Structures are given as structure tokens and as C-alpha cells.
Amino acid sequence: MERKIIEAAERYVQETLRGEGSGHDWWHIYRVNKLALTIAEKEGADPFVCSLAALLHDIADEKFNASEKAGLVKVSLWLTKHEVTNPEKQHVLEIISTMSFKGGNSTGMKTIEGMAVQDADRLDALGAIGIARTFAYSGHVGQMIYDPDIPVRNTMTKSEYRNGVSTAINHFYEKLLTLKDRMNTEHGKKLAESRHQQMVSYLDVFFSEWEGIR
Ligand code: ADP
Ligand code: NI
Numbered sequence: 001m002e003r004k005i006i007e008a009a010e011r012y013v014q015e016t017l018r019g020e021g022s023g024h025d026w027w028h029i030y031r032v033n034k035l036a037l038t039i040a041e042k043e044g045a046d047p048f049v050c051s052l053a054a055l056l057h058d059i060a061d062e063k064f065n066a067s068e069k070a071g072l073v074k075v076s077l078w079l080t081k082h083e084v085t086n087p088e089k090q091h092v093l094e095i096i097s098t099m100s101f102k103g104g105n106s107t108g109m110k111t112i113e114g115m116a117v118q119d120a121d122r123l124d125a126l127g128a129i130g131i132a133r134t135f136a137y138s139g140h141v142g143q144m145i146y147d148p149d150i151p152v153r154n155t156m157t158k159s160e161y162r163n164g165v166s167t168a169i170n171h172f173y174e175k176l177l178t179l180k181d182r183m184n185t186e187h188g189k190k191l192a193e194s195r196h197q198q199m200v201s202y203l204d205v206f207f208s209e210w211e212g213i214r
Contacts, residue, residue: 127195
């Protein structure tokens, strides 16, 4: 039963997010699901709840829906239709509604399953993959690679985070480099550390090349 539900969720997400061009496509979901299961195993979290939340988390994303609420209703209807038990359904919805970064304004995760899935989503924003996704997203919204005249914002409201003027390089300082100290689980922290170093090295080379030093 659980296996069938997971397979149905995979099909649903593949159909919905196939070809999405901002770095939230099916393969982002695929990677987050794998990472969530790896972390769940290390941390003793329920793999079924972790996997469902990981697979469905971007279906409800406010970027793809009229509102955050509308996105959650969509996921809720899907879970009911596929006969997920009520406690598991509530748990998955609770995870999805609290895990997004929102410019640093998100609240903490309440359960070990939520912690595992949030860590997995954050890990996919880091390292080689994270760098690729950041430039893909920037191209998608027509944002510059870098502009030294646009300052890095240290604190932002949720609306400033989504709609304010930024650059791909600023995004590293506004979000990505802050994530390693926000990880929930021990295993998540370990994985974040090496991905963080990848980004630090990348930025070092970027700025040397910017000044024609390298
Ligand atoms: P969340 O849903 O956790 O708030 P986002 O959807 O905002 O996460 O971000 C997912 C990924 O999209 C980021 O890790 C980054 O790669 C890219 N991204 C989001 N916002 C920006 C931005 N302003 N500039 C560049 N990349 C961004
Ligand atoms: Ni995501």
C-alpha cells in the first residue's frame, strides 16, 4: 500500500513539474527524496512520511500556486484521494507548510521527519547542484549574474526575498552560505559542510576572475 502511494506520488510530481525551468523540476524532487531517505535512515525518521513530504513539497510551493493556501489544498486533496491515513496526512501537510526558507523567516521544524525533509531540500540548494540551480533560477527570472552596485541584503521580509532586486552572486550571501548553520540533523550538517566548502571555493575563483587576477 505505502509503496503504491509513493509510486503514485512520483508519477503525479513527474507530470506536474516536468520541464520546470527554475530549478524546481522533477529531478530536484528526485534528489530531495533520495537525500531525505538517507537522512531518515541515519536519524531514525519514518521513511514513508519523509518520502511523501519530499515528493510533494514543491506541488504546494507558493511560486506555482495562486497562494500558499491553495497549494496546500491541492496536496491535501491528493493525499485524501490516495487514502493516506489522517495522522500521516496531517503530518505531511504540516511539514510542507513550514519547510520553505522565505528569506530566513520560516519557523522551526517540529518533528524529526520534518527536520530530515527540510535538510534534504536545503542540501539541494548547496554545493555543485546548488550553484547550478542558482544560475538557472536567475536566468529564469531575468536576474543578473552579479552587479557590485547592488548590495547584499542581510535581512529581508518574505516579500522582499521573493520580489526585491538581487543577483545570482548575492543569493549566495543572502541565503546559501547561511544554510550550513541552520541544518537540523547531525547527518544533514555533515553533508552541508562539504557542499558549503564547494561554494566558498567557487566564489573565490569567481571574484579572482572578475578582477582579472586568474
Ligand atoms: P524555498 O522554497 O526553500 O524558499 P526557494 O524556492 O526560494 O527556496 O529557492 C530554491 C532555489 O532557487 C535556491 O536554492 C536557489 O538556487 C534558487 N533561488 C531562489 N531565489 C533566488 C534568487 N533570488 N536568486 C537566485 N537564485 C534563487
Ligand atoms: Ni524544494
